[in-house]
Amino acid sequence: MKDQVKQSSDDGRMLEMLRNGDETAFRTLVRRHHAAMISFARSFLRERASAEEAVQDSWVAVISGIRSFEGRSSLKSWIFAIVANKARTKAKRDGRMVPFSDFGEADEPAVDADRFTAEGSWESPPGSWSDLNPERIVAGRQLLAHVMAILETLPLGQKTVVLLRDIEGLSAPEACDVLNISEANQRILLHRGRSRLRQAVETLLTGQESPNMQNEPDRQ
């Protein structure tokens, strides 16, 4: 129904231009989303080349489907749903399906249990983050670069939800829709992912050892 249409005016203008085959609009869309689509596709496909193929297929699907896009979700969330779809299909075909039930530890705490007393009060309280400037250099690189690297070390489900919610700015229902997970799972994954990231930043800024930082994968 038309009255359920939920799209920003920016989406509206963009859609109209895309439907008219406007190349500039398409380029804008590519610049805006392509890199994020690749990293999102890698949640399903470990190989970068496979992720690139899936995203290329997704662009074809976006353009050929743009006329039938009804605007029930934001354009961005619709695009990510297409990527999820293409990447899953490809992973299945290659026999390399990554199970998305990667929730981390069964009852992973937000903060290590041994930092609390038996009564649940802080034994080792969070250290102070003086001067939290994302461009600040810590251990040889900018804090922001560390955050990006830490993100890659999160369990798959956590990383993907953090990517969609916090980096891409999708709403909770949109993220559930794109990933085909329940609201409760989405909430847990986001909670755990953000908690781990906070912990990793604390470790960086207060100079404690962290196993995460040592196992960090190489970045291209």
Add this chain to the structure above:
Amino acid sequence: MLTCREITELANGYLDRELPLLTRAQFRLHIIMCSHCRRYVDQLAKTVNMLKTLPHGTPPPDVEEKLVRLLERKGATELPE
């Protein structure tokens, strides 16, 4: 009364305004009194804000060109009436 450990498990729901009213009130009461938990919640909020400022990165120009060419070909044959 919520414990500090419980606060760390609820902090994300607090920031996203997803806690039930009573829990939210208990949470606020705790962080008014407990500077460690206040710091914890503040750090979690700062972490989320940092994520929001991560650069997206743009594709290299040759990738963009390749996609535009691809879509021109596809567009000509596959676009519906």
